[in-house]
Amino acid sequence: MRMMDNAWASAQGQELPWAAAEYELLRDQVRRFVEEEIKPCADRWEEEGGIPRQVLRRMGELGFFGIRYPAEYGGAEMDAVASTVFAEELGRSTYGGAADAMLVNAEMASSYVFHDGTKSQRARWMPGIVSGEVITAIAITEPDAGSDVKAIRTRARRDGDSYVLDGTKLYITNGVCADLYCVAAKTDPAAGSNGITMFLVEKGTPGFSVARELDKLGWRSSDTAELVFDGCRIPAENVLGAEGQGFYSIMRNLQNERLVLAAMAIGMAEAAIDMTLTYVKTRRAFEGVLWDMQAIRQRLAMLSARVEASRAFLYATAWRMAADDDCMREISMLKAICGELVNEVVYACVQFHGAMGVMRESPIERISRDARVLSIAGGATEVMLEVVASMS
CATH class of the missing domain: 1.20.140.10 (Butyryl-CoA Dehydrogenase, subunit A, domain 3)
Structure with missing residues (x-):
């Protein structure tokens, strides 16, 4: 753990809450992983534009994709402080692309499945996410909608027991390598914030494709993609959370x-x-x-x-x-x-x-x-x- 944290705690006669032993153990584990399994290989990942799947599965084995998730899914049941330790140490690796790709699966996209998914959705997907067998991506940003989420144009219309998605997503981290995508679309364009719904879309679904892998200034060891949904039909059970509550x-x-x-x-x-x-x-x-x-x-x-x-x-x-x-x-x-x-x-x-x-x-x-x-x-x-x- 950081010397300053320990020095401050000693001076105060108490331990900083984020300097507790469980966080120190996690920090040591992540730091060893960075030194032994990221740094020796990451220059090659930079050239190849992605992280080998066996490395992501190894992260699952070590518990890095389940830091915040329940034991029933293979998680460690820790908290936001542990996530912060994990992210800080990945940042210290100096390989921003690898760090971002790992954090998207561990902390960003997978959180939609856990927090908004139904019991059956979580039971189906969370064990694979935590183990590193299932890689996730979050697809919100579009060519004309970045920070302004309400401006997205991707549409999802109900058709019987399915939804049909049409639109384009841009700058999506893990867009090429992901197995499962959390996709934002408008189900009611006239309803403003109340008209956006989240959906789970699996790789290989007809009508869904990776249009192109994008070439970036940095973060070159993570893939970033443009995604296209063209009459992409998904079952209604793939709604993630309640309809209209996606925003x-x-x-x-x-x-x-x-x-x-x-x-x-x-x-x-x-x-x-x-x-x-x-x-x-x-x-x-x-x-x-x-x-x-x-x-x-x-x-x-x-x-x-x-x-x-x-x-x-x-x-x-x-x-x-x-x-x-x-x-x-x-x-x-x-x-x-x-x-x-x-x-x-x-x-x-x-x-x-x-x-x-x-x-x-x-x-x-x-x-x-x-x-x-x-x-x-x-x-x-x-x-x-x-x-x-x-x-x-």
Whole structure:
């Protein structure tokens, strides 16, 4: 566990709730997995554009896809703090694409199945999700509808005991590799927020196809796709939650998505600072090393302080979420702060690496590309700030 957490707890004569032994054990387990099974292989995943299925199944074996889910499905029955630990350590791997693909299955898409699914839907799908045999994706974003969920155009019309879906989804993580998709569509276009419904769509369903795999700036070890639904007929039993309640399901599940993305950003920022400290303390320039330059070490010191402060806010908020507190305002703040901060940190770290900072052989170059989307994915900074302002 972090030395600062333990030092603070010792000074206060008590243990920080998020520094408890069960979280420390999880952190150690994830960190070992990152060092032994992600870092040695992830450069190849970057080139191939995805993670091998055996790696995802291995994550299931280790319990990483069931952190928050009940034991009846093979889960560990932990809480939002554990999810935050998991996401922070995946962020520290420095491979944003792999981290995101793993988090989508563990924390983002699968949460719709668990929280909104019927008993039979959960019984059918959750064991495979937790084991890593079933990979999930969440399909909300469209060409003309990103953060503005109400603007989606994908339609679902009832036809007897089925629904027929027509529309396009864009920028979908795990869009190529997923087995099960949680899809948002309008069942009543005139009803506004009350006209959106979530559906479960299986890979291979007639009328559903992956139109193309998208080429991205960063996150290259995760696949991102455009999906097309053209007369895609699914049984009515595949409605996920109640008809017309999809918008509220999305807003509820987005809170956890934004929390883990903030944690991923913090982990990435920590890793960037660590590797930059190592670099500037050994890189010789002007008859010394870069660390001797006051401007560089003070800048890194300030960035480190801001990351630590944001991390404390992150875990305090995760603890509140674990206690079922309403913390939408705080999560929106976190998503805005952490998404912007990781980009500021990485910008400075690239600068201090000099020319090496823009070489593909340098990890900081990859981090600079992977960090960029963290101020966009899950809710752009500007949208998050509007949420905060509306609740102030």
